[in-house]
Amino acid sequence: xxxxxxxxxxxxxxxxxxxxxxxxxxxxxxxxxxxxxxxxxxxxxxxxxxxxxxxxxxxxxxxxxxxxxxxxxxxxxxxxxxxxxxxxxxxxxxxxxxxxxxxxxxxxxxxxxxxxxxxxxxxxxxxxx
Amino acid sequence: xxxxxxxxxxxxxxxxxxxxxxxxxxxxxxxxxxxxxxxxxxxxxxxxxxxxxxxxxxxxxxxxxxxxxxxxxxxxxxxxxxxxxxxxxxxxxxxxxxxxxxxxxxxxxxxxxxxxxxxxxxxxxxxxx
Amino acid sequence: xxxxxxxxxxxxxxxxxxxxxxxxxxxxxxxxxxxxxxxxxxxxxxxxxxxxxxxxxxxxxxxxxxxxxxxxxxxxxxxxxxxxxxxxxxxxxxxxxxxxxxxxxxxxxxxxxxxxxxxxxxxxxxxxx
Amino acid sequence: xxxxxxxxxxxxxxxxxxxxxxxxxxxxxxxxxxxxxxxxxxxxxxxxxxxxxxxxxxxxxxxxxxxxxxxxxxxxxxxxxxxxxxxxxxxxxxxxxxxxxxxxxxxxxxxxxxxxxxxxxxxxxxxxx
Numbered sequence: 385x386x387x388x389x390x391x392x393x394x395x396x397x398x399x400x401x402x403x404x405x406x407x408x409x410x411x412x413x414x415x416x417x418x419x420x421x422x423x424x425x426x427x428x429x430x431x432x433x434x435x436x437x438x439x440x441x442x443x444x445x446x447x448x449x450x451x452x453x454x455x456x457x458x459x460x461x462x463x464x465x466x467x468x469x470x471x472x473x474x475x476x477x478x479x480x481x482x483x484x485x486x487x488x489x490x491x492x493x494x495x496x497x498x499x500x501x502x503x504x505x506x507x508x509x510x511x512x513x
Numbered sequence: 514x515x516x517x518x519x520x521x522x523x524x525x526x527x528x529x530x531x532x533x534x535x536x537x538x539x540x541x542x543x544x545x546x547x548x549x550x551x552x553x554x555x556x557x558x559x560x561x562x563x564x565x566x567x568x569x570x571x572x573x574x575x576x577x578x579x580x581x582x583x584x585x586x587x588x589x590x591x592x593x594x595x596x597x598x599x600x601x602x603x604x605x606x607x608x609x610x611x612x613x614x615x616x617x618x619x620x621x622x623x624x625x626x627x628x629x630x631x632x633x634x635x636x637x638x639x640x641x642x
Numbered sequence: 643x644x645x646x647x648x649x650x651x652x653x654x655x656x657x658x659x660x661x662x663x664x665x666x667x668x669x670x671x672x673x674x675x676x677x678x679x680x681x682x683x684x685x686x687x688x689x690x691x692x693x694x695x696x697x698x699x700x701x702x703x704x705x706x707x708x709x710x711x712x713x714x715x716x717x718x719x720x721x722x723x724x725x726x727x728x729x730x731x732x733x734x735x736x737x738x739x740x741x742x743x744x745x746x747x748x749x750x751x752x753x754x755x756x757x758x759x760x761x762x763x764x765x766x767x768x769x770x771x
Numbered sequence: 772x773x774x775x776x777x778x779x780x781x782x783x784x785x786x787x788x789x790x791x792x793x794x795x796x797x798x799x800x801x802x803x804x805x806x807x808x809x810x811x812x813x814x815x816x817x818x819x820x821x822x823x824x825x826x827x828x829x830x831x832x833x834x835x836x837x838x839x840x841x842x843x844x845x846x847x848x849x850x851x852x853x854x855x856x857x858x859x860x861x862x863x864x865x866x867x868x869x870x871x872x873x874x875x876x877x878x879x880x881x882x883x884x885x886x887x888x889x890x891x892x893x894x895x896x897x898x899x900x
């Protein structure tokens with residue numbers, strides 16, 4: 385998994401995500417602000433759909449960094465804790481890596497370091513041959 | 514709530530969502546395919562972040578159609594049932610409208626009518642003055 | 643799956659659940675009131691832990707009625723819609739039956755027919771040999 | 772919140788939970804094994820409904836220890852990570868305390884210290900007068 389992988393996903397190109405760190409301890413992803421992310425034109429709040437996509441992607445990369453291949457999201461819970469503004473950073477860790485599934489926890493913070501959302505997602509892991 | 518509202522949200526403009534129906538029974542939203550929604554350049558699978566955004570938005574409009582004003586997503590569960598491709602349609606209903614919160618159920622289908630994802634989201638409802 | 647199965651589970655014996663219907667369309671489970679289910683001694687509200695157990699069990703039986711063997715709960719979301727009192731009935735259906743997982747939706751109603759809680763749970767399904 | 776509170780809940784008396792620690796940092800609850808908690812008579816696995824009840828209760832006490840009065844569970848996600856056996860310990864912290872809701876994270880471990888389940892639950896907090 386490297387920047388090339390991220391560059392191959394059209395939606396991730398739109399988001400403009402930057403993979404800052406990815407190892408077996410977890411990943412850190414940076415999402416620089418774009419005008420298109422706004423919830424309303426007159427407000428500086430980001431749309432919840434941007435935050436949930438960031439959570440899904442961060443959890444995905446955390447699991448992939450551990451299993452060494454692509455995985456698919458099975459389900460996800462997102463909790464929005466406060467309005468999110470500006471650039472965001474998501475950190476994700478793997479809570480449990482099982483034979484066929486993996487669970488990941490994700491924290492999303494703004495530039496002030498405030499926790500704006502948390503997510504927990506399950507991924508389907510390919511069986512070892 | 515009308516098409517003007519949708520047009521005022523930069524992220525919803527990017528998504529290109531069309532509100533097909535909105536009444537107290539629920540809402541139906543249409544999401545026409547865009548190249549930028551793809552998960553990978555070589556595949557026709559939509560990114561999960563598009564599907565979860567659609568769920569969030571559909572549930573939001575279902576609650577707003579009932580309470581008559583803007584609401585904010587508190588938390589959301591998304592279950593991805595199969596790969597989603599092409600244009601999508603989301604239907605959302607309100608399971609419970611309480612004094613301060615509302616719960617919505619959302620089904621996402623592709624053009625063949627296959628259920629590709631389901632979501633359940635909670636929204637904070639402004640208290641009546 | 644029959645009443646014998648239910649009778650072999652010590653916790654289900656404590657709960658006293660009755661399997662009223664189980665077919666490929668779904669299941670219906672009846673949970674007669676017990677004093678031990680109360681949340682507080684001075685109130686007639688049932689404890690949330692009783693409602694969530696009922697949801698887990700109903701979803702489990704709905705999946706088992708479709709796959710014909712035992713399954714294990716992977717994750718679950720429960721939404722408590724209003725205080726629950728007295729005897730409860732849970733109906734569960736299978737939203738999606740995949741090769742390794744199944745998703746079930748559960749509705750819990752009281753004797754008046756009011757929806758007191760809804761649940762959505764994922765179960766691990768044994769692979770076909 | 773003290774042992775008296777726990778003793779006043781009939782379901783918590785059945786469970787036999789012990790509140791080991793409760794402060795603004797979080798709570799720790801001990802659940803000693805009972806034969807009635809078993810999923811099947813021939814197995815030493817605890818029923819999932821016991822684990823989800825423990826999660827709900829631990830998150831509840833964590834929020835109550837912070838707000839100083841009773842709260843009600845709104846929704847909950849539970850992830851079962853491995854079969855749980857014997858005595859269990861749940862630790863809960865408050866992720867976010869808002870004006871009307873609070874979010875809590877719960878970890879459940881067995882006597883070996885293995886993480887057997889995690890939960891995330893939202894509670895309705897009474898408004899300050």
